[in-house]
Amino acid sequence: MNKLDEAEKYIKANKERLNKQYRLEYHLMGEYGWINDPNGFIQYKGKYHLFYQHYPFDAVWGPMHWGHAISEDLIKWHYAPLALAPDEEYDKDGCFSGSAIEKDDKLYLVYTGNIHTGADGGEYKQVQNLAYSEDGVHFKKYDKNPVIGQEQIPERASKRDFRDPKVFKKGQYYYVVLGSNDGMGNGQVLLYRSLDLKQWEFVNILAKGDETMGYNWECPDLFELDGKGVLIVSAQHMKARGNDFNNPNSVIYFIGDLDIEKGVFQLGDCHAVDYGFDFYAPQTTLDKLGRRLIVAWMDMWEMPMPTQERGHNWAGAMTLPREIVRVGDRLYFKPIEEIKNYRKNHYHLRNIKINGEKYLDTISECYELEIEFDAGEAREFGVKVRKGKEEETILCYSRDESLFIFNRDKSGIGPKGERKTNIALKNNKLKLRIFVDRCSVEVFINDGEKTMTGRIYPGKESLNISVFSKGECSITRLDKWDIAVLP
Numbered sequence: 001m002n003k004l005d006e007a008e009k010y011i012k013a014n015k016e017r018l019n020k021q022y023r024l025e026y027h028l029m030g031e032y033g034w035i036n037d038p039n040g041f042i043q044y045k046g047k048y049h050l051f052y053q054h055y056p057f058d059a060v061w062g063p064m065h066w067g068h069a070i071s072e073d074l075i076k077w078h079y080a081p082l083a084l085a086p087d088e089e090y091d092k093d094g095c096f097s098g099s100a101i102e103k104d105d106k107l108y109l110v111y112t113g114n115i116h117t118g119a120d121g122g123e124y125k126q127v128q129n130l131a132y133s134e135d136g137v138h139f140k141k142y143d144k145n146p147v148i149g150q151e152q153i154p155e156r157a158s159k160r161d162f163r164d165p166k167v168f169k170k171g172q173y174y175y176v177v178l179g180s181n182d183g184m185g186n187g188q189v190l191l192y193r194s195l196d197l198k199q200w201e202f203v204n205i206l207a208k209g210d211e212t213m214g215y216n217w218e219c220p221d222l223f224e225l226d227g228k229g230v231l232i233v234s235a236q237h238m239k240a241r242g243n244d245f246n247n248p249n250s251v252i253y254f255i256g257d258l259d260i261e262k263g264v265f266q267l268g269d270c271h272a273v274d275y276g277f278d279f280y281a282p283q284t285t286l287d288k289l290g291r292r293l294i295v296a297w298m299d300m301w302e303m304p305m306p307t308q309e310r311g312h313n314w315a316g317a318m319t320l321p322r323e324i325v326r327v328g329d330r331l332y333f334k335p336i337e338e339i340k341n342y343r344k345n346h347y348h349l350r351n352i353k354i355n356g357e358k359y360l361d362t363i364s365e366c367y368e369l370e371i372e373f374d375a376g377e378a379r380e381f382g383v384k385v386r387k388g389k390e391e392e393t394i395l396c397y398s399r400d401e402s403l404f405i406f407n408r409d410k411s412g413i414g415p416k417g418e419r420k421t422n423i424a425l426k427n428n429k430l431k432l433r434i435f436v437d438r439c440s441v442e443v444f445i446n447d448g449e450k451t452m453t454g455r456i457y458p459g460k461e462s463l464n465i466s467v468f469s470k471g472e473c474s475i476t477r478l479d480k481w482d483i484a485v486l487p
């Protein structure tokens with residue numbers, strides 16, 4: 001049996017063994033086993049396709065396959081057969097991250113083949129490959145792979161880290177940006193171009209970080225938004241700057257001027273894409289509605305993942321897809337509209353005053369909360385979700401420090417800690433949209449000015465929600481809907 005069928009068969013035979021306790025209601029996960037980066041995010045022949053880094057045989061990272069899910073609306077996903085397995089010389093130790101593009105009605109995948117060069121996998125080389133499909137479901141690898149080989153790596157670029165092609169078309173050319181580093185501890189992005197996706201030429205080192213911005217850049221993404229260039233990269237071991245970049249790895253963006261012909265991107269300031277705990281290796285796509293959508297792996301390397309233990313048999317999930325909007329020299333991230341179609345059981349409060357803690361007379365596991373606070377006299381105010389006898393996840397605004405804080409010290413099992421980010425009140429008001437799922441929280445602050453994403457693993461009984469303040473504040477409106485996708 002070939003490797004793809006073998007993996008498929010294994011999933012079908014084992015998926016009943018999943019422990020469902022933390023299986024997410026409205027976020028994409030693998031059908032069984034491990035997933036990481038989103039790959040090949042595209043709208044093709046009307047449907048959204050999202051592929052992902054996948055090791056189906058266990059809830060740990062292993063030789064990478066590409067899982068595949070298809071959706072009409074980015075919320076309800078159906079699993080398609082696995083798209084790629086590591087079964088050729090040029091990808092024998094993993095089909096690593098990559099992206100998708102449509103050409104002549106076909107769906108093309110451009111991905112990295114990982115090849116170990118030493119016995120223990122510590123040494124490796126990486127090349128870029130092509131696969132294609134007529135129906136968007138069954139893929140064939142191109143018979144002249146690799147399409148970008150080791151010999152096409154320029155000087156001043158690592159011969160080892162050379163991965164994660166993100167493909168796009170501009171004018172007559174197809175381009176890929178590739179994750180790289182200069183071999184001296186600075187992440188960088190390489191640009192290549194092609195007329196047919198098969199023959200590629202190196203254009204330039206498009207952009208390079210400094211020594212604070214991570215020793216290697218993974219999963220680059222380059223696009224234009226309202227006339228400006230945007231570069232997003234996943235920076236390994238980015239150095240902390242105060243409250244920012246306190247995770248092992250960080251996703252950062254730059255807005256700047258792009259000269260695609262010369263292959264030069266003038267980097268503007270560097271900002272975090274998300275200010276929480278768990279957001280990595282995102283990928284964007286432009287859909288037919290003209291939206292620039294982004295989805296990320298809702299986990300973090302080097303952090304414990306509770307569903308790897310106790311017979312859960314799965315690990316890894318995607319964030320809610322978000323729409324990117326440029327507001328001057330910043331990006332805003334908003335939940336996609338489609339999520340509203342899954343709202344059920346509306347609960348609301350209007351114009352109430354709080355001073356102390358108040359429980360809402362509703363409980364839920366998977367829901368959306370929209371709250372508008374008027375800070376009044378309060379020094380501190382916020383909301384607690386997935387609250388039980390001893391558990392709570394705190395989302396709180398501190399007026400004295402002008403900080404929004406996500407604290408998961410008492411969230412349940414799983415990693416703890418808090419993340420903080422600077423937010424200014426507008427007319428003394430704070431607006432939150434919060435998405436809670438069985439083991440995740442995503443907060444959109446002030447219409448997407450900043451987002452904070454984190455995984456939490458509360459007990460089944462921790463279902464309460466409370467609002468609180470130190471000093472009097474008012475909630476001008478609070479709306480809550482359960483979100484139900486699964487039948």
Ligand code: FRU
Nearest residue numbers: 037053096097163218219281
């Ligand atoms: C990012 C990453 C990519 C690589 C993939 C391997 O999370 O390390 O650079 O292609 O994961 O699974």
